[in-house]
Structures are given as C-alpha cells and as structure tokens.
Amino acid sequence: MIATQIPVGGKARIAALKLVGQEKRRLMDLGFVPGAEIERVLDAPLGGTIAFRIRGTVIALRDNQTDKIEVTPCKN
Amino acid sequence: MAVDGILQAAAQYRQSLGGRVHEAIVERTFEEAERIAERAVVREGEARKFALDLALDRVLTSRVWGLPVMGLMLAAVLWITVTGANVPSAMLNDLLIGQGHPWLLSMFGSMGSPSWVTGFFVDGVYLATAWVISVMLPPMAIFFPLFTLLEDYGYLPRVSFNLDRAFRWAGAEGKQSLTMMMGFGCNAAGIVSTRIISSPRERLIAILTNNFSICNGRWPTLILIGTIFVAATAPPAFAGLVAAGSVLVIAVLGVLMTLLVSRVLSRTILKGEPSHFSLELPPYRPPQIGKVIVRSVFDRTLIVLWRAVVMAAPAGALIWITSNIIVGGDSLAGHFVGWLDPFGVALGLNGVILAAYVFAIPANEIIVPTILMLTLNVARSTMAQQGVMLELDQTATRDVLVNHGGWTLLTGVNLMLFSLLHNPCSTTLMTIYKETKSWKWTLWSALMPIGIGFAVCGLVALVWRLVT
Amino acid sequence: MQELKQVPKACDACGSCSAGDRIVPMRRIEGSDYVIALAGNPNTGKSTVFNALTGMRQHVGNWAGKTVVREEGAYKFRDKTYRLVDLPGTYSLLSNSVDEEIARDFVLFGRPDCTVVVVDATALERNLALVLQILEITDRVVVALNLMDEAERHGIKIDDRALARDLGVPVVPMSARSKKGLLELAATVADVVEGQVALRPHRIAHLDPELDKAVVSLVREIEKEHPGIQNARWIALRLLEGDVGVENELRSGTLGKPVHGTLSLAGGQ
Numbered sequence: 179m180i181a182t183q184i185p186v187g188g189k190a191r192i193a194a195l196k197l198v199g200q201e202k203r204r205l206m207d208l209g210f211v212p213g214a215e216i217e218r219v220l221d222a223p224l225g226g227t228i229a230f231r232i233r234g235t236v237i238a239l240r241d242n243q244t245d246k247i248e249v250t251p252c253k254n
Numbered sequence: 255m256a257v258d259g260i261l262q263a264a265a266q267y268r269q270s271l272g273g274r275v276h277e278a279i280v281e282r283t284f285e286e287a288e289r290i291a292e293r294a295v296v297r298e299g300e301a302r303k304f305a306l307d308l309a310l311d312r313v314l315t316s317r318v319w320g321l322p323v324m325g326l327m328l329a330a331v332l333w334i335t336v337t338g339a340n341v342p343s344a345m346l347n348d349l350l351i352g353q354g355h356p357w358l359l360s361m362f363g364s365m366g367s368p369s370w371v372t373g374f375f376v377d378g379v380y381l382a383t384a385w386v387i388s389v390m391l392p393p394m395a396i397f398f399p400l401f402t403l404l405e406d407y408g409y410l411p412r413v414s415f416n417l418d419r420a421f422r423w424a425g426a427e428g429k430q431s432l433t434m435m436m437g438f439g440c441n442a443a444g445i446v447s448t449r450i451i452s453s454p455r456e457r458l459i460a461i462l463t464n465n466f467s468i469c470n471g472r473w474p475t476l477i478l479i480g481t482i483f484v485a486a487t488a489p490p491a492f493a494g495l496v497a498a499g500s501v502l503v504i505a506v507l508g509v510l511m512t513l514l515v516s517r518v519l520s521r522t523i524l525k526g527e528p529s530h531f532s533l534e535l536p537p538y539r540p541p542q543i544g545k546v547i548v549r550s551v552f553d554r555t556l557i558v559l560w561r562a563v564v565m566a567a568p569a570g571a572l573i574w575i576t577s578n579i580i581v582g583g584d585s586l587a588g589h590f591v592g593w594l595d596p597f598g599v600a601l602g603l604n605g606v607i608l609a610a611y612v613f614a615i616p617a618n619e620i621i622v623p624t625i626l627m628l629t630l631n632v633a634r635s636t637m638a639q640q641g642v643m644l645e646l647d648q649t650a651t652r653d654v655l656v657n658h659g660g661w662t663l664l665t666g667v668n669l670m671l672f673s674l675l676h677n678p679c680s681t682t683l684m685t686i687y688k689e690t691k692s693w694k695w696t697l698w699s700a701l702m703p704i705g706i707g708f709a710v711c712g713l714v715a716l717v718w719r720l721v722t
Numbered sequence: 723m724q725e726l727k728q729v730p731k732a733c734d735a736c737g738s739c740s741a742g743d744r745i746v747p748m749r750r751i752e753g754s755d756y757v758i759a760l761a762g763n764p765n766t767g768k769s770t771v772f773n774a775l776t777g778m779r780q781h782v783g784n785w786a787g788k789t790v791v792r793e794e795g796a797y798k799f800r801d802k803t804y805r806l807v808d809l810p811g812t813y814s815l816l817s818n819s820v821d822e823e824i825a826r827d828f829v830l831f832g833r834p835d836c837t838v839v840v841v842d843a844t845a846l847e848r849n850l851a852l853v854l855q856i857l858e859i860t861d862r863v864v865v866a867l868n869l870m871d872e873a874e875r876h877g878i879k880i881d882d883r884a885l886a887r888d889l890g891v892p893v894v895p896m897s898a899r900s901k902k903g904l905l906e907l908a909a910t911v912a913d914v915v916e917g918q919v920a921l922r923p924h925r926i927a928h929l930d931p932e933l934d935k936a937v938v939s940l941v942r943e944i945e946k947e948h949p950g951i952q953n954a955r956w957i958a959l960r961l962l963e964g965d966v967g968v969e970n971e972l973r974s975g976t977l978g979k980p981v982h983g984t985l986s987l988a989g990g991q
Contacts, residue, residue: 206276225419234844238531276963290889
C-alpha cells in the first residue's frame with residue numbers, strides 16, 4: 179500500500195520509493211529509506227499534507243510525494 | 255581529456271553496479287547510524303517526549319481547532335501589541351512631542367534662529383522623527399518578542415503545516431507562510447526572511463506579495479480609523495470589539511491577497527516547476543523567555559531609532575517645506591492636494607490622503623499626522639501652524655476629518671483597504687533591491703500592490719455610491 | 723570579553739582545560755590561526771553554539787532552515803584566534819540543494835582545521851547520519867552533543883564515551899543555551915587542531931566487493947589527474963552515484979580548489 183493509506187497514528191515500514199532523481203534523494207536524505215519505520219502522526223486541517231515521524235523526527239510531506247512511497251503495514 | 259575518461263569509467267561502473275549506488279550508500283549510512291545510536295543511548299525517554307508534543311500538535315493542527323487557534327493567536331498577538339503599546343506610545347508622545355517639541359521651540363528661539371529654520375528643524379524634521387518613534391517603537395518592541403517567542407517555541411512550522419494546502423493552491427512554497435508571518439512585524443524583515451526559500455522563482459513570489467502582510471507601522475492607522483469610523487457605526491458597547499474586528503478583517507484580507515496574487519503570479523509571469531516540499535515539525539522547546547524579550551527589544555529598538563532618523567526625518571522636512579512655500583495663493587502642498595483630489599475622490603478617498611501617502615513613502619507611521627496636517631492646511635484652519643504634525647485625541651481627530659476634510663464612512667473604509675494595498679515603504683523597497691538586485695522586480699513590488707489598491711478602492715467606491 | 727565560568731559536567735577526569743581558560747568572542751575577524759567549520763542538521767542549536775562562542779547575535783529560531791548563508795565569526799582561546807564558519811543546517815551532504823552544496827563544499831574543499839558537528843541529543847540516530855557522512859570526508863571532527871538539557875528533560879541518557887569510542891572522534895556533551903560545555907568544546911577543538919588527540923574516524927564498510935573495486939580503480943584515476951587531492955575516495959563514491967554537482971566540478975576543474983574566501987549565497991547577503 180502507499181503511505182497515504184496508513185491510518186492516522188499507525189505505523190508502516192517503507193518498501194520502496196517510486197520517485198526519481200532529486201526528489202528521491204531528498205527524501206532519502208531525510209531518512210525515508212527502504213526498511214525504515216514511519217508513523218503517520220498528523221494530517222493537515224485543510225488536507226493534502228501529512229506529517230510522519232521517521233527516525234525520531236516529524237516531517238511533513240505533500241501528497242504528491244507521499245503517494246509515491248510504498249509501505250508495508252506494521253503489526254502492532 | 256583524462257577527466258572525460260574518469261567520468262566515463264564512473265558511468266560504466268555505475269551501470270554494472272545496477273545504478274543503486276546512492277541508495278545503497280544512504281541505506282548503509284542509516285543502518286550504521288542506527289546501530290551506533292542504539293549503543294550510545296542508555297535510557298530512552300522517547301515515549302514521554304513524543305506523547306506531550308503529539309497531544310499538543312493534535313490540537314494545533316486538528317481539523318476543528320487548527321485554523322481557529324491560529325486565528326486566535328493572530329488576534330491575541332494583535333491585541334497584546336495594540337493594548338500593550340497604548341501606554342508607552344502615549345508616554346513617548348507626551349515626552350517627545352508634548353514636552354520635547356515646545357522645549358526645542360524655545361531653545362531655538364532663545365538662540366535667535368530665524369522662524370523658517372526653527373520651523374524646518376523643529377516642526378519638520380524633529381516632529382516626524384518623534385512621531386515615528388512614539389508610534390512605532392512600542393508596538394514593535396512588543397510584537398517582535400512575541401513573534402520570537404512563538405518562533406523559538408516551535409509554533410510557526412505548525413502554521414506552515416496548517417496553511418500548506420492553501421499555499422499549494424497559490425502555487426507557492428510552503429515556507430512562504432513563514433515569511434508572510436514575519437512581514438506582519440516589519441515588511442523589510444519579511445523580505446530578508448525569504449532567504450529560507452531556496453527556489454529563486456518562489457522566493458520572488460514571496461517577496462512580491464510580502465507587502466500584503468500588514469506591518470507594525472500600519473497597525474496604528476488601521477486601529478485609529480477602525481475605531482473612529484467603523485466602530486462609530488456600532489453600538490458603543492461593542493465599539494472596541496468592532497474596531498478590533500475590522501482590523502482583523504483587513505489582516506485576513508491581506509492573507510487572502512497573498513494567496514491570490516501568488517497564484518496569479520505563479521501562473522503568469524512567474525511560472526515554473528513547484529519545488530519539493532518537506533517541512534520539519536521540530537519538538538516544542540520552551541524558550542528562555544527573559545533572554546528572548548530582552549534581546550528582541552534591544553534589537554528592535556535600535557532598528558526603529560535608525561529608521562526614524564534616516565527615513566522619517568527627511569519626510570518631515572519635506573512636508574514642512576511644501577506646506578510653507580506659498581506659490582500662487584496656496585502652499586505647494588495645497589496645490590499638490592488639489593491636483594490629486596479628483597483622482598482621490600474617484601477612489602473613494604481624497605487628495606489629502608493620496609498626497610499623504612506620497613509623503614509617507616519613507617515611513618507608513620506618519621500617515622495619520624500627515625493627513626491631519628494637510629487637512630487643516632487645505633481647509634485653512636488656524637487649528638494648526640502650517641506644517642506641524644499633530645496629536646489629537648480620537649474625537650477631535652474625527653471632527654477634523656469629517657468637518658474639515660469631508661470624510662465619510664466610505665473614506666474610512668477605503669483608507670483601511672488602501673492601507674493594506676499600497677506600495678511598500680522605502681526601507682522595504684531598498685531591502686527588495688538588495689535581495690533581488692533587480693530594478694525590474696523592485697519596481698514590480700512597488701507598483702503591483704498600489705495598482706491593486708487603486709482598482710479595489712475604485713471598485714468599492716463605485717459599488718458603494720451605486721448602492722447608497 | 724565574555725567569561726564563561728560553568729564547568730561542564732562530563733569534565734571531571736578530563737584535565738584538558740587548565741584553570742583560567744576563557745573563550746573571548748571577537749568583534750572583528752582580523753587574521754586567524756585556525757578555521758573551524760560548524761556543521762549539523764537543521765534545528766540542533768547550531769546557531770546558539772555559534773553565537774555563544776563568537777558573541778555574535780545571529781537570530782535563532784526554532785524552525786528548520788533559518789541559517790541560509792555562511793556566517794563567520796571568531797573567538798580567541800588560549801592565545802589563538804579561531805575563525806568559526808557557521809554552515810547552513812543540512813540533513814546530508816549528498817543532495818544538490820544550494821545550502822547542502824555550500825556546507826559540503828566548505829567542509830570538503832575549504833580545508834577547515836576542524837569540523838564541529840552539532841548534534842541534537844534528543845534525535846541521535848538521525849543526526850548521526852550526517853556525522854558519518856562528514857567522517858567520510860575528514861578526520862578532524864568534534865561532535866558537539868547539544869541540547870543535553872532537553873534530553874535530560876525527556877529522560878534520555880546518552881553514554882558519550884561509548885559514542886566517542888564508536889565514532890572514533892571526541893564527543894562533547896553540552897547545552898549551548900545554558901552556556902554549558904562551551905569551554906570543553908573550545909578546549910577539545912584546540913586539542914584536535916594541535917594534533918593532541920588520536921583520531922580514528924569510523925568509516926562505513928560498504929560490504930560490496932564490486933563497489934570497493936570500482937572505488938579503488940576510480941581513486942587511482944582521480945589521483946593521477948589531480949595529484950595530491952584530498953578526499954579522492956569521497957569523490958569516487960559521488961561519481962559512482964552519479965552526483966551531478968561533483969561531475970560538473972570535475973569537468974570545470976574547480977574540484978579541489980581550496981575556498982577560504984567568503985562565499986555568499988547568490989541573490990542576497
């Protein structure tokens with residue numbers, strides 16, 4: 179599934195990044211690497227932007243990026 | 255060339271390694287970071303730390319509460335700034351103008367200086383400077399520490415987060431919300447803060463629209479007009495609320511204009527690829543309040559004083575001169591006002607207001623006293639010496655404007671709109687030039703808002719007159 | 723003259739500070755003995771460290787991305803002048819955004835005598851990624867483990883000696899906001915630049931023999947073309963990644979040119 183489908187407060191593990199080039203590097207540098215655990219913490223009130231906790235830091239991304247992050251849900 | 259050889263070899267290796275070199279390296283780096291961190295962290299308090307922050311964030315960014323809380327914060331900051339500044343402003347006014355002015359007059363007189371010299375320096379230069387200091391210093395000394403506290407605490411990225419969708423619609427970078435907020439204190443500071451936007455195109459959009467954030471220099475004008483004109487139409491019990499409300503409306507209008515104009519710009523003359531957005535929401539960190547306040551007040555005080563001397567002083571001199579040089583039966587200022595009047599009235603304003611805005615290009619703060627002075631001048635009232643900027647209480651001010659200046663509610667409303675929609679002050683313009691190094695864009699940033707201002711005021715005047 | 727009298731907590735058995743050590747912030751930078759680069763993730767209190775050492779009053783705000791240009795200041799310690807260069811906060815040195823390039827270019831080619839990496843003690847794992855990257859570039863690194871007061875507040879305890887052992891470079895716990903640990907930082911930096919500390923920087927083993935082979939071969943070529951160049955291994959890795967910035971610099975011949983002068987961000991200063 180993709181990151182936008184993680185329920186709020188839920189966790190998942192990154193499977194792949196369906197992005198290329200600069201965009202992909204940028205995300206990887208922030209820690210969005212296959213195998214990393216992310217937690218969907220906040221949804222923006224107007225929608226479209228989601229904040230994830232990754233490696234202890236909360237980072238917000240727009241859905242044109244988050245819908246390209248493939249994840250596998252965590253059992254917890 | 256050997257370099258090409260190296261690059262070719264690298265490309266070949268890249269191919270044979272499956273093109274995943276970067277990913278592999280980054281993954282390994284994070285793996286190592288994880289491993290080492292795990293060994294070094296002895297006791298994890300993570301859960302507790304996250305829980306508190308998260309609880310707060312859930313409220314501050316919630317569907318229901320997020321935006322209202324933001325509005326409330328803005329209102330709170332506005333209210334604290336305004337009420338907090340009242341007393342110091344009055345005190346400074348009393349000191350510098352109430353006492354300082356007559357003292358200087360007598361001092362100049364005792365030195366035997368000719369009246370025009372006294373007039374020029376004391377009534378022109380000194381008064382303008384004194385007015386800027388007393389009007390601008392207290393609000394700035396309050397607003398910026400408040401803003402800095404919010405900033406240091408970590409609230410501002412949450413505002414960006416909340417507004418991101420809107421800024422996306424506007425075709426703008428998320429960080430523009432932060433520069434916009436900075437502009438509410440001082441537009442020049444807002445311009446400098448656009449450095450956090452890395453894409454030049456998006457940075458330019460932020461610069462061009464920053465003036466729609468109402469800076470501290472314009473609050474007093476808005477509050478005064480809001481109080482004596484708009485609130486006057488409401489029952490006295492609600493006057494305070496209505497006045498504050500009208501100012502808040504203008505502020506929100508400014509935010510809407512920022513978004514709208516950004517959208518238009520990003521679709522027309524500043525078209526381009528939106529940059530990749532990512533925003534860190536840092537943990538909340540209680541700031542060292544005392545330190546912040548002290549440092550902020552000092553920094554701001556110095557800036558305001560500098561600005562008063564460099565910007566306001568010459569403006570004051572100019573006002574005095576044009577009000578006192580009589581040509582063809584009227585002062586230069588009087589001629590200027592008369593010439594602008596037809597255009598002014600068409601906009602639902604008048605010649606005095608337009609002339610005042612020309613004089614106040616260096617500093618928005620002197621708008622009100624300049625308007626008063628010009629009004630009395632044009633009406634040939636003996637209430638004021640020629641070219642002397644005044645301090646009148648609210649009722650007296652209203653009387654002057656309505657009876658001597660022919661102001662109506664329309665004038666008041668349009669002045670508030672025009673206060674939002676006019677050219678940036680000269681400090682801001684200079685800053686824009688320094689940051690963009692382009693005459694073209696500096697000119698744009700000056701003419702675009704005022705063009706919009708003319709259009710909006712004209713439209714409002716038209717509709718108003720048709721309706722009433 | 724600013725006197726910082728607090729003795730940092732982890733200092734007891736160290737003995738590297740002599741009584742009467744003082745950091746003297748300098749208003750003007752007149753010649754300097756050493757150049758120190760200040761790097762770190764955004765939001766780690768880097769600017770606070772910078773301000774505390776140099777006495778400058780750069781604005782510090784709790785939002786990532788505040789410092790965008792390279793700020794310079796100086797301080798005097800034990801009779802030597804240190805020029806401190808505050809680099810933009812970056813998450814990594816690998817991407818090609820302007821601030822990351824500025825930071826990277828300075829650490830790589832500016833030949834600082836020491837690079838201090840400011841690390842957020844409350845987010846160690848994330849911050850270490852940058853530290854490890856910097857360790858790939860230079861040996862002379864000091865890790866400033868900042869925000870220790872915040873960590874304590876959240877019940878996080880860090881074994882800085884274990885960390886120093888694993889990283890192979892000195893780690894200085896501190897809380898710049900409360901002016902704690904600054905003296906020890908200055909002392910550690912002084913020791914490092916004067917070669918008094920054994921440095922065994924942790925290098926990431928990539929576990930891919932093919933990659934290692936490619937790196938070795940490229941390094942040979944690079945060193946042939948640019949004899950005496952530092953960081954050939956780092957350059958080789960970037961070329962294998964297809965890093966456009968490095969490729970361009972190699973082509974234009976600007977690779978390896980020391981940049982000690984002032985770098986200003988295009989479009990504003």
